[in-house]
């Protein structure tokens with residue numbers, strides 16, 4: 001069955017018949033495996049690797065299905081279908097993640113084949129969302145819209161998707177592998193904390209090439225990536241990526257899960273790693289991997305600009321509430337008369353990244369009406385409507401407000417990243433969602449949030465760091481201390497061009513005092529900042545001392 | 556099979572928990588020998604009987620009805636001593652339905 005009534009202008013990659021046939025075969029295969037498991041013909045040890053290859057985890061209260069959203073791009077038909085799946089087979093909501101995917105937390109094993117069928121109807125799946133393979137490549141949520149974009153990263157993210165999907169050599173890597181790519185000089189994808197980070201750029205002749213980083217990562221051992229190459233020509237892109245993966249595949253430490261990521265290899269080998277990649281690259285049959293300009297152009301056609309109207313930039317309506325939302329949520333667009341809109345999934349007191357089925361449908365409708373049917377998922381767990389006419393912004397805002405999606409807090413202190421933590425995750429050592437909720441309630445007053453300015457708080461429920469706490473201005477890590485949840489604070493992290501790992505500020509705080517501690521940090525910053533300084537700037541200028549003193553000095 | 560089954564010897568009464576194979580929901584096992592949806596419906600094993608209890612509980616795992624059996628020390632109620640398992644009893648501490 002094929003229920004594809006795609007919005008005609010949405011620039012998401014469209015499957016061909018071969019892709020669709022493959023998905024059907026894969027679902028049939030997994031359906032058989034699920035049936036055998038339910039009948040007891042497969043043990044959990046036998047079944048686990050099979051289910052993980054199809055994105056199915058077992059969490060604290062239920063199975064969890066993680067669905068790939070290739071480089072965070074959705075069209076309205078796909079988002080509507082996710083809403084339908086949430087309503088029919090989950091509890092009416094889903095959780096958007098920092099890797100631009102979506103997770104359903106209340107999945108039943110017996111329903112999974114039907115859920116996968118429903119996904120396939122809109123060219124989606126859950127393959128390679130788990131396991132030691134190349135995971136979903138992430139990219140800039142403003143791709144194709146941002147004025148500072150030099151190269152459209154979606155084209156190369158799609159090339160990477162096609163190259164890495166079911167790549168036989170890289171299905172059993174030493175450990176999972178995550179790639180992020182940006183096409184703008186301002187890094188919005190946290191490139192330097194990924195296994196491979198790619199910056200697409202142009203040379204003086206206007207040709208496309210790539211700056212390649214490797215060995216970044218968070219988790220137990222946070223490391224900023226090493227630059228391997230300043231320039232890989234477009235035609236050699238896949239050859240070079242293949243070379244990086246080969247060296248890692250051959251030398252990554254398979255016998256120690258804590259040392260198996262590429263970051264450890266790159267850290268230990270240093271410049272030697274770069275040389276090994278170069279040697280591999282030199283001796284590869286590079287013609288086999290050459291990216292023909294025609295192929296790039298054919299894929300690029302999927303991402304051609306939608307039919308923009310010839311418009312002029314416009315002043316915004318005067319309404320005070322609308323203006324407050326616009327100030328936080330609207331971003332300049334490269335096309336005159338248009339804007340990109342970030343939709344906050346961080347209502348005050350809400351669960352960061354959660355959206356209800358109704359909200360997914362509402363956003364799908366609004367995207368159809370106002371953004372050529374296109375939606376993006378951000379790595380900060382929000383959504384984006386990339387191409388909105390400025391003259392439609394007021395109407396859009398009213399529609400978002402009706403759906404409870406107009407919280408004007410993008411980039412502010414309540415725009416928090418939080419992993420599921422112990423409320424859902426089997427690996428957690430502490431809860432993270434309630435901490436995010438309490439912080440956003442404490443700072444609910446919008447005028448106050450604006451007065452504080454840009455400030456990123458990220459929260460993880462264990463050392464795996466799914467909530468990116470290391471690269472937050474204020475990072476919070478929940479740990480277990482003799483059966484009690486306590487929270488460590490790191491300060492001064494950054495995920496962008498000036499990437500840095502936050503420093504642990506001192507002893508941990510209890511569940512009941514962590515929000516007060518954040519309040520103390522903010523008060524200290526406000527007392528010390530000079531005009532125009534953000535939290536991170538003040539911290540970098542003054543160092544940890546005043547913050548430490550405020551937190552730990554005897555009262 | 557289940558990784559946490561061979562924990563240190565119990566010093567408090569124990570029940571067993573696992574996820575039901577079919578839907579993944581949390582289930583509980585006590586001296587009655589039946590997997591239950593609610594922990595309140597099971598009677599804990601005395602610490603000395605924990606090993607025998609485990610063997611019985613794991614039978615359901617071998618019969619592919621439940622996944623990931625492990626022992627949980629409990630106080631009166633029975634209420635798990637550790638916070639993580641109290642969350643398994645109560646469900647998430649945050650809203651777990653669409654708003």
Ligand code: HEM
Pocket residue numbers: 057059064096097098099103175178217218219220261418419420424425426427464465466467468
């Ligand atoms: C609830 C089920 C989840 C499980 C079992 C899980 C497991 C893990 C593990 C074991 C790691 C550490 C990997 C390593 O250091 O080798 C990790 C890292 C990570 N996960 Fe998750 N995770 C879960 C959910 C999420 C969610 C919801 C997000 C996004 C909000 C996410 C995003 C990430 C990111 C960004 C990293 C750190 C980057 C990296 O080192 O790969 N994960 N996860």
Ligand code: SF4
Pocket residue numbers: 419420421422425426427428429460461462463464465466467
């Ligand atoms: S950081 Fe830990 S608690 Fe949070 S989702 Fe990842 S594995 Fe689970």
